[in-house]
Amino acid sequence: MTKTSLHIPVLLEHVLKIFYRNERQIFLDLTFGAGGHTKGLLNQNENCIVYALDRDQNAIELAHNLAKEYPKRLFPFHGQFSQLKTIFKDKENYFDGILLDAGTSSMQLNDPQRGFSFRHDGPLDMRMNLKSKSVTAYDLVNKLDETALSRIIRLYGEDKRHRKIARCIYQWRSTFGPILTTTQLANVIKVGLGGNASDVDKLNRPIHPATKTFQALRIVVNDELNELYNGLEQAYTLLKPGGTLLCISFHSLEDRIIKRHFQGIVLHPDEFSSNLDETSLRNQAEKQIRYNIQTKHIIQADDNELDENPKSRSAKLRYGIKL
Ligand SMILES: C[S@@+](CC[C@H](N)C(=O)[O-])C[C@H]1O[C@@H](n2cnc3c(N)ncnc32)[C@H](O)[C@@H]1O
The missing domain is CATH 3.40.50.150 (Vaccinia Virus protein VP39)
Structure with a gap:
């Protein structure tokens, strides 16, 4: 293919x-x-x-x-x-x-190096234009304070658990250092939400609990x-x-x-x-x-x-x- x-x-x-x-x-x-x-x-x-x-x-x-x-x-x-x-x-x-x-x-989604998806392990990038000097998902995840993280997950991910997700990201990086990859971030969120957390889409099919956070990060990175x-x-x-x-x-x-x-x-x-x-x-x-x-x-x-x-x-x- x-x-x-x-x-x-x-x-x-x-x-x-x-x-x-x-x-x-x-x-x-x-x-x-x-x-x-x-x-x-x-x-x-x-x-x-x-x-x-x-x-x-x-x-x-x-x-x-x-x-x-x-x-x-x-x-x-x-x-x-x-x-x-x-x-x-x-x-x-x-x-x-x-x-x-x-x-x-x-x-873009299927190329692990672009960092758009937690289905493939890759760096937290998410820029659609690789030459752009804009922030990357890594910058947002590792440099924003907890309140700012929570705000973007609420506004651009429309995830009701925005505070909890922001807190677990913040606590993880304060304890273990920067979150480097897509799958690492997805796991931090999943574990932070209780390990078994799973969401469903509008057709009631299971989706990963980090889905909306990934959407929020992508929206901000690319404005x-x-x-x-x-x-x-x-x-x-x-x-x-x-x-x-x-x-x-x-x-x-x-x-x-x-x-x-x-x-x-x-x-x-x-x-x-x-x-x-x-x-x-x-x-x-x-x-x-x-x-x-x-x-x-x-x-x-x-x-x-x-x-x-x-x-x-x-x-x-x-x-x-x-x-
Ligand atoms: C869903 S895909 C389009 C697929 C296309 N219609 C096809 O049939 O192959 C969206 C594309 O829009 C581009 N894109 C998204 N936002 C853009 C923007 N603000 N300016 C220019 N291109 C953008 C992305 O880089 C991506 O390649």
Whole structure:
């Protein structure tokens, strides 16, 4: 199996159907990853062109290789959402479709050296862009005080046991020294929560008790929620009126930002994870309608896709047409 075959694009049939027009179209794939969605778009309509972005150099290397198979039809760019307006400064109101498939790719998750997953032992890194000078998960786990750790696990992991988890991490490192690897951190959390602690997902399947802490660390290391919020705002300016913005999210914090972007609700960064008063949000939304929202009900994977690709279980697709 090749490195890229490990990432299966989620909700691909829906994505292709939503974007399909029998005419020349120009797309922007904001999250190239292994290129599954991009390839689908290029194959579906031989007149279409895709500009592809990713903050991970490995992904962009793949994109450059794929570009050789699609001469003058695939243009890769290394960068992140918050740089969109700079990278595409001459492309306002330009794209017919913009796709954002949030989160991490299987290539990132399955590479132990990237430190995203406790399923493989690796250094606590979690940076999507390995050249970035940002903090790593190691820095957060070993340098934040207990209160700050507890706060990020509460806000970005939405784990009710945030205090207990922060305490066990803090006590461990005060006694034994720094926590160095993904599996070490996962075990510290599991033992700290009582050894037998096990959680379940929405379908009642067991998940490791460190899952939400890992999500929180990854979000902070990559500043994911600010990136998403800024990326959507900037993507809006690049999309043509009549063009389609399609977003796929994998957890409620992402979905909340995407949903509110479509509703035209401007959020303050402190509000990404809080429960705002829905009535005042709706009133505000009425003033700033920018999209014709096409997904009154979100689109999710069906049983066939869930069987083939369990990662699709938490995927939520929303899309809208720019007015
Ligand atoms: C779920 S994967 C995309 C998979 C892709 N759609 C496919 O079919 O292979 C998400 C990708 O988005 C990238 N990414 C996440 N946040 C980003 C950001 N703020 N700017 C640019 N790329 C980002 C990640 O590096 C990762 O490669």
